[in-house]
Amino acid sequence: MTLPLGGCLLSGDKPEPGLYIPQAYSAGPKNPKAAEAALPSLDWWRSFRSRELTEIIEETLKVNLDIAAAVARIVQADANARIGGAALLPTANLNASASHSRSSQSCAGCGGGASEQNNFSVFLTATYEIDFWGKNRAALLALEETAVASRFDREVVALSTVVATANFYFQVLAAQDRLRVAHNNYESAQRVLNVIQQRAEAGTASPLEIAQQKSLVATQRATIPPLERTLAQFRNGLAILMARTPEQVRIRGGALNSIAVPRVTPGLPSELLTQRPDIREAEAQLAAANANVANARAQLLPSIALAGAGGYQSALLTTLLRPESAFYTLAAGLVQPIFEGGRLLGNVDLQRGKQDELLQTYRKAVISAFSDVDTALTGIRKAAELEQLQRDVVTESRRAFDISETRLREGTIDLLSVLQTQQTLYTAEDQLVQARLTRFQAVVSLYQALGGGWSPKPAEAMNAR
Template sequence: MIGTRKFAAVLASALLLNGCKVGPNYKRPMVVTPDQYRGVAPDLPGQPTAQPFAEMQWETVFQDETLRALIREALINNYDMLIAASRILQAQAVVGITRANQLPNVSGSGGVDYQRNAFALNGPTVDSLGISLNYIVDFWGKYRRATEGARAQLLATTYGRDVVQTTLISNIAISYFALRQFDDQLDFSQRNVAADNDIVLINTVKYTGGDSAITDVYQADLLLQQAQAQVISAQQSIAQTENQISILLGRNPGPIARGMALVDQPHLATVPTGLPSALLERRPDVRQSEELLVAANANVGVAKAAYFPQISLTGQFGAASTALTSFLQGPATVWSLGGEVLQPLYAGGAITSAYKLAWAQRNESELTYKQTALNAFGDVANSLVGYNQARLFRMKIEEQTNTYQETARLANVRFSGGVTSFLEVLVTQQQFFTSELALAAAWNTEMQNYVQLYQALGGGWQP
C-alpha cells in the first residue's frame, strides 16, 4: 500500500506540472472596418432599434410558402449539407483523439507462466495480474495546444456548414425567382405569338388585295418566328431550372411546385444593414477563417514544444504468485515506477524548419482572415448598390410598361370608334407584351440582388 501511495503521489505531481504552454496566445488581428457601408440607401430609416436584415430568420425574409417548403427540404436532403454535417462529426472525433493525448495511457495484463524442464518436472506455475501506465507529462503544453487547434478546426468546420447553408438558401431562392421569371416569359411569349400570327394574317390579306408590299408580310412573319423562338427558349429554361432546383433538393430532376408570382413576392424596399463592425461576427465565412487562424496559431505552440525535452512516466502495479490463495497478499504485490527525459539533440534542422513552417502558415492564415473580412465588406457594398439600382431600374421599366399598356388600351378605343385599324391594336399589344418581358426580367434581377444582399450581410444560418 505504501508503494501505491507513492505511485499516486508521483502521478498527481506530474499532472500539476501541466501548467505552462509555449507558443503565442491568440489575439484577433486588427481589421479596419468602414464607418458605414457604401451604397446604403439615402432613405434608409435611421432607427437604432430596427432589426438588422441579416438577423432576420430566412422564414421571415422569404414569405412565399412554396419557397419556404423548398428551402426546408433542401436543408434536410441536400448532399452538400449532409457532407458538411459528416465533416463536423469527423472534426469532433479528431478533438477526442487529440484530447486523449493529455491523459495517461492505462492498460491491464494477466498471465500464467508454466515452468517445466528435464530437471524440474514439477516446476512452479506463476499467475500474474497487473496494471501498467504510460504518461507523457505535457509540461510545455504541446498536447494542450494541439487540442486547442483541434477545437478551432471543429468550430471552423461548423462555420463551414453554416457557409454551405447560407449558400444553399441563396441558390434555392435565386433559382426559384428565375423559374418564376421564365414562367412569365413563357406566358408573355405565347401571347406575343398569338398577336404576331394575327399581324401576319392581316398583312397577307392586305398584300393579296394590293394594299401593302410583300416585305410587310415578311417582316410580320419574322416577328412571329422570333416570338416562337422565345417560347422554345422559355420552355428550355424552365426545364433546366427545375432540374437545377431538384438537384439542390437532393431529388432526381423533375417538376417544381410554384407559389407566388414574381411581382407578388414581399420584400423590403430599404434594408437595415446594421453596423459594419458586426459583420465580422455575423458572416460565417469570416468566422470560419478566424477559427482556422486560431488553429494555425495553436500549431505554432505545438511546433515550438518540439525544442524542449519530453518527460514521460511509466509505472506498473500488480501481483504475482505461485498460489492463488496468496495472490493478493502483501508479499505477492509488485510495483515499479520509472521516468524518462528525451531531449532532441540533432534532427538535421527538421525541428527548426517545422517551427518556421508553422509560423508561415499562421501568418498566411492571418492574411487570409483579413482578406476574407475585406471581401465581406466588398460583398455588402456591391450587393447594396446592386439591390438599390435594380429596384430603381425595375420601377422605370414598370413605368414604361404602364405606358405601353395605356397605349394598347387607347388603340383598342380608337379601333372601336373606327378611327384606326386592327393592325395598330395588334402592334401596340405586341409592344406591351415585349415590355412585360422586360419587366419580368427586371423583377427577377431585383429579387436576386435582394437575396444576394441577405447572404452578403451574413443572413440565413442563425438557428
C-alpha cells in the same frame, strides 16, 4: 477603428490583423438607427411572403446533401478533438498472462532431469507525460478550434444552400413569367398577322407585308422552346438542392409580381464580424494555427514522462493474489531533443507560415464582407431604379402598340411601324421580367452578404416576449 481579433485570439503572442472598420457603409444609411431599422430575421426567407418558397427552403435545410456532409465534418472534428485530448490524460492498461513451461529431458549438462513450471501474473501499467510546456494542451486547442471552424463551415454551407434555393426559385418564376410574355407576344403577333391577311384579301396589303409579319410570328414562336428548357433546368436545380430526382419535385411557381420585396437594412459594419459565418470560420482557423505554432515551439523543449507498473506474479494460481506476490515499479524519464535534422525547427517555420496564410485569409474575409454589403446595397438601389424605368418603357411601348394595332385595322398606318412597335413591346416586356428578377437577386445577395439571419438583440428579445 482598428480591428482586433475577437474572443480566443486576444491573449498571448498572437498576430493582429490591423484592419480598419468603417463607421457606416458607403452605400448604406449613415444614421445608426436607420441602419438597424430592419435587420434580417433568422428566417429571413419568409420576408418574401411566399408560402411555397418557405416550404421549399425549410425542406431543403432538412435534407440537403451538402449540409449533411458539413454535419459529418463536424462529427469528425469533434472526434479528432477527443483523440487529441487523450494526450493530457494518463494511459493505463491491464495485463494478465498465464504460462506453462517444461525443460528438455535430453539436455546434456542441464544438471538434472526435466522440470516443469507455471507462471501467472496480473498487473496494471500506466504512463503519463507531464505537459509542462503546454505542448499537448496547444495541440488540443488547435483541434478544438478546428471543430469550432467546422460548425461555422456548416453555417456557411447552409447559408449558401438557402441562397441558391431562393435564387433558383426566383429564376423559375422569372422563366414562367417570360414564357407567359412569349406566349402573349406570339398570340398578339398572330393577331396582327390575321389582320394583315384580311387586308391582303381586300387588296390593301402585299405579300411582302404578310411575309414580314409571318417572320415576326415565327421569331416569337422560336423564343418559347429555349425558355421551356431554361425553366426545366431551374426546376431540376431545385430538385438537386432538395436531394430528390426531378420526378419527385413539383414546383407550382407563379409570378414574380406575387412576391413581396422585403425591406432590409445592413446594421453597423462592426456587427458584421459576428454575423458572417465565413469570418467566424476564418477566425477559428487562425486560432487553431496559433495553437499549432505554440505546439511546434513546445516540441523543442524537454518532455517529462512518468511510468509505473504494479500487480501480482506467482508460480501458483492459488497464491497469485497474496500480498507476498505483489510487485511494482516506478520510473521517470526526461527527453531533450538534441539533433533532429532540422525537423522540429522546420515544423515551427511551417506552422508560422500557415499562421500567416490564415491571417491573410481572415483579413481578406473581413474586407470582402464589407465590400459584399456595399455592393449588394448598391445593387438593390439600382435594380429598383431599373425596374421602375423598365415599367415605364413597357407602359409606353404597350400604348404605342395598341395605337398601331388600331390604326392597322383602320388601314391608316404602314406595316413597318407596326413591326417596330411590336418588337419594342416584346423586348420591353421580357426585359421587365429580367429587371425584376435582378432586384430579387440583389435582395438575396444582401441577405447573404450580411451572413443570413441575425439573432434578436437582448432588448428586442425581451420586447418580443
